Amino acid sequence: MSTWRPASRFPKWLSWIPDWCHAPLIWMLRLGIAALIAFLAVAFFYFLQSSKFDLDEVAAIPARTTILDRNGTEIEVAWGSNRRLARRQDLPDFMIQCLEAREDARFYEHNGVDFRGLARATIRNIKDRDFTQGASTLSMQLARNTFEMRAKSIHRKLLEIALTLRIEQRYSKDEILTHYLNRIYFGAGCHGIEEASRSYFGKSVSQLDKGQIAMLIGIIRGPHLFSPTRNLPGARAQQDEVLDRMIAMGRIDEAEKKRIEALPIKLVPSEHRSSERSYALHAIREELAEILETSDIRLDGLIVHTTLATDWQLRLETDLSEALSEAEKAPGWDKPTHAGYQSGETPEYLQCAAVTLESETGSVLALIGGRDFLHSRLDRTVQARRDLGTVIEPWIAAAAAERGKRVIPGNPLLTGRQIGPAETERIIKRCGIGGPFLTTEDLFRGGVASTPMELATALTTLVSNGKRPQPFLIQKISNADGKTLFTRQTSRSQAISSNAAKEASSILKQVAGTRSYTGATGSGRDAWLLRVGPTGSTVVWLGFDSPERIAKNPHIDKILDDLVKRLGNN
Incomplete structure (x- = not known):
């Protein structure tokens, strides 16, 4: 008995294809349909994920x-509280x-995602086995900056693409450009572009000339590294790259580029650039700018947790100010006084600088870069390198003890x-003092220079068992x-042995529950106070910006002794 079955029939559209191709083609079709279903499922998933974000x-x-x-x-400062936002009509x-040429040449052509560029970047990443290329459009960068999406992963990239497509549907191209420049x-x-324009050039963005515009657009890729105030040659190099891109896109010619490059770049003086009202806050802002760049944090609304002990900061500021004011009022003082100066005048009166580092970690508890921030923005804790004189003794002792000498x-x-x-210099440098050093025996008489921050680092090294x-x-x-975006990893290295550090520390004198050491240079131009309290190591410097003898009467020792008493055992 036979069983009848209908003969298999191939679709007519396959009749012209050789028989051996039929099976592979059908499998390819099935795989294509499965891939399409998977793609739609992934797209739907990321659409749902992106819908959770408030545009x-x-x-x-x-x-x-x-x-x-x-x-x-909270410290009494609010960066960005008076933020000025640029409008589209303000943007030249x-x-x-320039922004198109530098960051996204097809901005007005694509729908937020440049799939050609994305394909090239994907191939490159596969070759490099890493996320070396991003192919981010301006719209994608706006999504990333708004919602702080920094993780390098496929998930993050797909979510960023979904958010970008939503942004493109919600906002016009001009609105996207404006929001981007207001946020980065x-x-x-x-x-933001308006704050940068006013901070760097002292004018609104609508008033910038073409040279200033090209420079600002150029530094977007490395805002800290190429900031004009810290690296003007680097900023000019970025300006040049932007103008070259403008030439490549046919927007300008070589003659126009040379004319633009010839325009003068006049930067706002540092004393008029920032809104801080103290050296400590200015130093925080400088460190914050570096962290934002190196950690690739571009989000606003940050909460910055500092190491400052505001009670000790205020105490140190007050005691220093009162001690110097009393010295200037004493009979026989023949130098200019702080009371005689107005804001903005070049200070020539007796200056000071002070740093307190936490002995356990090296974190800054207090920082005073000068006597009056409104008179001078020069931070003398890191920018004034002065002779140490007799206060070098503990580190000479440390060097000798390190080599087993008496x-x-x-x-x-x-x-x-x-x-x-030579050997003394080598060991002292390991403690943190940068010099320069005299190469003769005058080194042992104090022939070495340091900044207050370096000396505070070296002092902390002595009191923390030789760990710098x-x-x-x-x-x-x-x-x-x-959400934590950055956490400091403390770093301490063994500079000298624990025994050498302890022997050097023993030179400090016990005063009211603390250990201190005071001294001055032989010329009387610089005076120093070293002080180790229960939790922190403090260095104070006194002197004039233009080195000259501090005073004949009252003697400098009286000022230092008065300061030691004021600080007490805190």
């Missing part, structure tokens, strides 16, 4: 940056052209001679939702 945030005024001290108390057409970071603590208290010359100037810290002001950065 109103794209156009919202960026939140201010909040600064907290080490106890979580040349700026838009331009270095030197400047978020420390002779009160006689650094005999102590240092046992190992010689890396000073820092910012412990952590988080966003408004409490």
Whole structure:
């Protein structure tokens, strides 16, 4: 008995294809349908994920940056609280052209995602086995900056693409450009094109010339590294790259490029550039700018957790100010006084600088870069390198002890001679003092220079068993939702042996529960106070910016002794 079955029939559209191709073609068709279904499923998933984000945030005024001290108390400063936002009509057409040329040549052609560029980047990433290429359009960068999407992963990239497509549907191209320029970071603590324009050039964005425009657009890729205030040659190189791209796109010619490059770049003086009202806050802003760049954090509304102890900062400021004011009022003082100066005048009165580092970590508890921030923005804790004089003795002792030699208290010359100037210099440098050093025995008489920050680092090295810290002001950065974006990893290296550090520390004198050491240069131009309290190591410098003898009457020792008493045992 036979069973009848109908003969298999191939679709007519396959009749012209050789028989051996039929099966592979059908499998390819099935795989294509499966891939399409998978693609639609993934697209639907990321559409749902992107719908959880509020697109109103794209156009919202960026939140201010909040600064907290080490106890979580807000410091009286609010960067970005008076943010000026640029409107589309404020943005010169040349700026838009430069931005297209530099960042997204097909901005007005694509729908937010440049799939050609994305395909090239994907192939390159596969070859490199890493996420070396991003192919981000301006719209994608806006999505990333608005919602802080920094993780390098396929998931993040797909979510970014979905958000970008939503943004393109919600906002016009001109609105996207404007929101992008209002949100991105331009270095030197400047978020947004208007703030950057006023901070760097002292004028609104609508008043910028073509040279200034090309420079601002050029630094977008490295706002901290190429900030004009810290690296003008680098900023000019970026300006040149932007103009070359403009030539390649046919927007300008070589003659126009040369004319633009010839335009003078006049930057706003540093004393008029920032809104901080103290050296400590200015130093925080400088460190923050570097962290934002190196950690690729471009979000506003940051919560910056600093290491400052505001009670000790205020105490140190007050005691220093009162001690110097009393010295200037004493009979026989024949130098200019702080009271006789107005804001903006070049200071010539007795100056000071002070740094306190936490002995355990090296974090900055207090920082005073000068006597009056409104008179002078020069931060003398890191920018003034002055002779140490007799306060070099503890480190000469440390060098001798490190080499197993005898420390002779009160006689650094005999102590240092046992190992010689060269070896002494080598060991002192390991503690953090940068020099320059005299190469003769005058080194043992104080022939070495240092900044107050370096000396504070070296002092902390002595009191923490020879471990040299890396000073820092910012412990952590988080966003408004409490998500941690940056955490400081403390770093301490063993500079000298624990025994050498202890023997050198013993030279410090016990005064009211603290250990201190005061001294001055033989010329009387610089005076120093070293002080080790229960938790922190403090260095104070006194002198004039243009080196001259501090005073004959009252003697400088009286000023230092008065300061030691004022600080007490805190």
